[in-house]
Amino acid sequence: MRSLWQRARIPALVVAVCCAVVLPVTAQARKHPSPNGRHNVSINVSENPVTAGDPVVIFGHLRGPNNANRVVTLWGRLNTQPRFHPVQSTTTDSHGFYVFFRQKRTVNTNRHWFVKSVGARSRTIYERVYSLVTLSGPADGSNLLTGPRHKVTFTGTVSPFVAGTRVWLQRHNSNGANDEWANIQKSRVRSDGTFTFVHTFRVPGDADIRVLVQRTRRNIASPSNVLSYQISQAQNPNLTLNTSEDPIVFGQSVTLSGVLKNGGGQQVLLFAKTARTGWSQIGQTTAGSDGSYSFVEMPAHNTLYQTRGGGKTSAQLFEGVRDLLTANVSATAVNAGDPVTFSGTVSPDKTGHVIYLQRQNASGNGFHNVAAGVVHAGSTYSITRRLFSPGTFVYRVFIPGGPGNQSAASQQFAIIVNQDTAQQVNGGGGGP
Incomplete structure (x- = not known):
């Protein structure tokens, strides 16, 4: 028989093993100060989630004595990689601020980021990335007919893609703040990153159509652009309308x-x-x-x-x-880190309805959501967003449709974002 000491020792060993497994996970989630406790470093990203191909700005602040002109190294790990590796290095400004500008088409899949400087390590950020999904079919706003004799073909592309991933054709079924979509047909991504649906509409009415690509290790669940249609019955030749x-x-x-x-x-x-x-x-x-x-x-x-x-x-x-959608923008030329406000009205009254700010895809083909808001009392809206990435970008406001009214997009706004200092990107505050 085991001694009393041996029996008491077994639970202690189990606890010790469990702690050995759990502690590193907890340590990874914390901010890592420098070994001497004199410095710590923060990290922020301009967009999370981001659409594949869009630029990303990573910025933060090294706090502590002598924090000027210190090397800051960005470390990254893709979901498919076993360990982190150095991605890019820069130096802090006179106040300890730093910034990394990740250019277009460099961030395409899910990944983790952290930075290190003078022995201090930041928290780890999990950057989620949408695949860029395009949907093509009859021209947006077309009139379609019900019945199997009037089948409609939809095609599209996914980038990046994993062959065999599930794709859902969806129809909008919400008229308010929830922006709900119902699956109406399923398919899969082919080996060349394309997909096809052949669909029969059976009920007359409005139809806002999109696809949703199932999440993978590389990318989160990703929606396409939206196409809007009017569905009517085939004509009766004895009484036309x-x-x-x-x-x-x-x-x-x-x-x-x-x-x-x-x-x-x-x-x-x-x-x-x-x-x-x-x-x-x-x-x-x-x-x-x-x-x-x-x-x-x-x-x-x-x-x-x-x-x-x-x-x-x-x-x-x-x-x-x-919907009758009006839109205005507070500025068309700003410095990196500056806020820009998009505002306007919606008619008829859409108080409480979700509304989106969209940016044109890097390819120039279509738009994707970058911010969401709600239509306020009086059917007005205002969406403010800080713009970080240098360059010229095209934005618009979009309100999804539903049983009450069809979707509407505003005019397009080309906004120039000028590169600025690390301090400006970080909000313009001072540092120790």
Whole structure:
């Protein structure tokens, strides 16, 4: 039999082993001061997460005596690598501030960063990176028809990519702050980084479409750009219904017209339905001698229309109504680290609705979200963002659509960001 001392020793050994495993993990998560306790160094990144190919600025402050002109080394480790390696070195300014400008197309996958200087080590930052996902299909704003005879093909690219990764085709199903998306079809990334969907729309209405690429070790789950469509039923040749323009912008009128076959002089009734109301009659007219008729309407929200006359019923016609979005920018030329404010209004009232600031992709093809805000009371918004990376970048404001109204994008703003000192990038404060 084991002695009492031996039996008591076993739990102690287990605790010792557990501590030996846990302690290094805890130590990695803490800030590492220099061995003599006289210096510590901070680290910040301009964007996290970031879209593959976008520039990243890494900056911070070395605190302690004689912190000017000290070498600071940036260390990095990709998710697929076993250990950290030095990436780049710089020196602090007269106040101990430092900055690294990582150029376009150098940060493409998930990674960890920390910096070291005079024996001090910063905390470790996990930089998350979206793949750049593009989606192509019928032109944005097109009118599509329901049914298997009117299948639609969507194609796209993923960069970086892992062949075989799941891709979901999604349709927007939210009308407020949650910005929710529903999966409607699935596919996989092919060996060349492309994907394809062939989809049949079955229900008339609005359709904001995007894809979402499943996360991998290299990149986090990544959405594409959004394409907006109006889905209507195929025409009934005995009673047609057409629109003069689709979609329209809030506050704009539209002419609905058609022909009732052999229906000269007969009554034609106009019915309408929105996401909040059922079918109801909203108009009545007399067809001309050739059976033609027309109505002029000014819908405030997405609306389904249908006409009835001579015992016939037309197809359901969807009329999309885009939000009226205004946008202004506080400056079009700034220094690295300066804040820029994008502000404006949305009509009809979208108080509480999510709204995005977007930047053009590095390729110049499409936009991606870089900041999110909420429309305030009075249907106004304001999004302030510090811009760090030197160069010229194109921004716009985007409000996603939903059952009530279709999405809208503002005009584009080209903003010049001039390179500045490490102190300015760090916020312009002084140092010890």
